[in-house]
Amino acid sequence: MTEGTRKDAASLRSARWLAPDDLRSFGHRSRLMQLGFSEEDFAGKPVIGILNTWSELNSCHSHFPQRVVDVKRGIAQAGGFAVELPTLSVDESFTKPTSMLYRNLLAMETEEMIRSHPLDGVVLMGGCDKTTPGLVMGAITAGVPMIYLPAGPMLRGHYAGTVLGSGSDAWKYWDERRAGNVSDEQWRGLQGGIARSAGVCMTMGTASTMTAITDAMGITLPGASSIPAVDSAHSRMSASCGRRIVDMVWEDLTPDKIVTDAALRNAAIVAMATGCSTNAVVHLIAMARRAGVALGLDDLDALGRVTPLLANVRPSGKDYLMEDFYFAGGLLALMKQIQDRLDTACLTVNGKTLGENLEGAEVYNDDVIRPLSNPVYHEGSLAVLRGNLCPDGAVIKPAACDPKYYQHEGPALVFDSYPEMKKAVDDETLDITPDHVMVLRNAGPQGGPGMPEWGMLPIPKALIKKGFRDMLRISDARMSGTSYGACVLHVAPESFVGGPLALLKTGDMIRLDLVNRRLDMLVAEDELERRRAAWTPPAPLFERGWGWMYSKHVTQADKGCDFDFLERDFGAAAGEPDIY
Structure with a gap:
């Protein structure tokens, strides 16, 4: 976008809350001052919401309090005003009966938090399985400029000289324990060594699959999904997210300009090439339907038939983990291998095309990221x-x-x-x-x-x-x-x-x-x-609350398990709130 078409301060969405000389805006400004801010902090600046899915029961996101500091630093450097808003954490380990029951609740909360507050743009902080699609679904519908900050994978696991992959090795050694081949002492050692740092599963599970999908879709900074959670590059990437979202607001770079049919097709192709989680099917379809894109099971199967699996990362690959994938060149290097299969004209959050972002990408270990001539598997993952x-x-x-x-x-x-x-x-x-x-x-x-x-x-x-x-x-x-x-x-x-x-x-x-x-x-x-x-239908499982609402409106797996009333084709939202 050229300089002449950039927004000015008067056209900021937040200005409707903060700029007028009336009683309502007086109240808004006074409450910010109650928080310790002065008008120099926020007047005429883009207000950037940091939607944070941190909780003390979400081990994958345990580094997010520090990353918020990094994001705020970047926002301040670019001349924005940062506000952190907590959102539903939906951690994978502790939420029962399943975090999937609450993905749509996170999507609704994300949409309504954005819609109801004076936010000009948002940084979405997620990574653990359902946080990625939940945040993205809600932000797509809300429509303000957004950038996704992936949590990043944890370090590889270790026990007794053996490299461990979270999840995959848990299932493997549990079977061996049930067979009587793993002692109590060994089991405790495995338990303490399989998850060694902050970050999501370091296999190509749902978390790394979904952050790779956002990366390929163009809503993360290029290659951000591959960076390990505890690497200093992750802190620098977080600050860069803060700087970039401020410019996105001035450029009016909204999700509808990025999350297109072509971008979602790119994401699906890349997912297949990574050896993606089967959960990608449900979440990709749900995100696509939020964007008004007709992506279905048959489309994904057709792409799977012609997309080779190139990432030799467990569980579809046999030998490596996400840390190895990062040092081998990461997602940009993998996408470079299949560049001719992607729509490289797609716009991404840094304002450049996918093709521009892939310039200079290189594979440093061709056993981790295989060439097309030597795939892990001749077809895609699904x-x-x-x-x-x-x-x-x-x-x-x-x-x-x-x-x-x-x-x-x-x-x-x-x-x-x-x-x-x-x-x-x-x-x-x-x-x-x-x-x-x-x-x-x-x-x-x-x-x-x-x-x-x-x-x-x-x-x-x-x-x-x-x-x-x-x-x-x-x-x-x-x-x-x-x-x-x-x-x-x-x-x-x-x-x-x-x-x-x-x-x-x-x-x-x-x-x-x-x-x-x-x-x-x-x-x-x-x-x-x-x-x-x-056949007689079983009795309803819920009679009240969220579960009742969920059971009345959730769609089937082939439709993405979103709520029928939240899909784009259901009807128009009420629009921006009127500021009285």
Whole structure:
């Protein structure tokens, strides 16, 4: 944007609160003075909101109090006025039954905090899984200039000379402990070594997937998503976010100019190339629908078929973690490898195009970030299945499971609840074979509630003891982005609302044909009709509060699990508040 088209102080959004010589604005200014500020601090300056998802139960964001200081420094350097506003933290570790139940609450809070306060622009501080899509969804709808500050990955884990990856190695060693191969002392050592610093999971789980998506989408500073949380470069990046958001306000660089169809397509391609979490599907679709972009499951599957996996980072990769990815060149280097597949004309928050940001990007370790000639996996990270078991779609991560399950037929072993399943898998006398297909239902958006990360069903002890570590598992749940195995997820529609999964019985044969993207139960249609006629809906899980609201309005997994009344096509917002 040229200098002549820059905003002036009178046209700032915050000026409606602070500039007029009237009683209302007198009250606004006096309350700022009550906080210790003088008119020299805020008069005629862009007011920048720092939306901070820090809490003392969110270990991934434990460095955010210092990063707020860094952001404020940058805002002051650029001539802005910084105000910090707390938002819902939705940490991944402690929030039950699942943080996904509250992603939309964070999105609503973000939108309304921006809409109701005198903010000209916002810095969004997030990283732990649902904080990224929640913040971005709300900010897209609010429409003021915004920049995303990713928390960054934690340092790699260590125990007894072994490098540990958060999540992925937890599942691995838990299976070994259940098999009797890990002692109490070893288990405590693993527990103390697997998470060594502030920051999100250092595998390519949901957190690093979603921050990479924001980076590729153009709403972070270029390459910001790769910087480890405790690296000094992260502090400098945070201050740069503060400086840049002030200029974005003067330039009126709003989200609608950045979060476009092409930018979201770029984000999806990059996600596939990183070995992304399956959760990316739900969140990408939700963010796209907030921006009015028609991105669906079939679009993601089509991109997955032609996008190679280049990031050799666990769990889809075998050898490395996010710290290695950063030192190998980070996300900019990976995007440089697939530059000809991206729309490099897309505008980004630094005011430059994606192509300009990729100039000079270089790979420093081509085993961590593979060239197109030597991918980790010839297709992308995700595949979308359809069939009579999932007419609206289901998701699988082919690169993270044994190829022998790409085509598989076996009898179903069906569980109606997580406690029922958990009890069964610990029963060493369970009648099960490696050819069985474990099925968990009533774990979707409404049935979970909130679509918990239960989809990586534990391998039964009866099989663990015999040396088996993978088998085909199906659910309407999600799974952690750090998980792995032959897990079919996000079955839609979910069983709780009467999807075909509700009609399945133990012993029914199931066929997975990954090549042809099919998932079917081999049950005659007339028999399914009889079962459908006999099915009765389960009782509602909530009768009041947030849960009631959630269950009335959440969409299915193939639509992004947003609230129907928050999607862009539902209707126009009321607009800016009138300042009386």
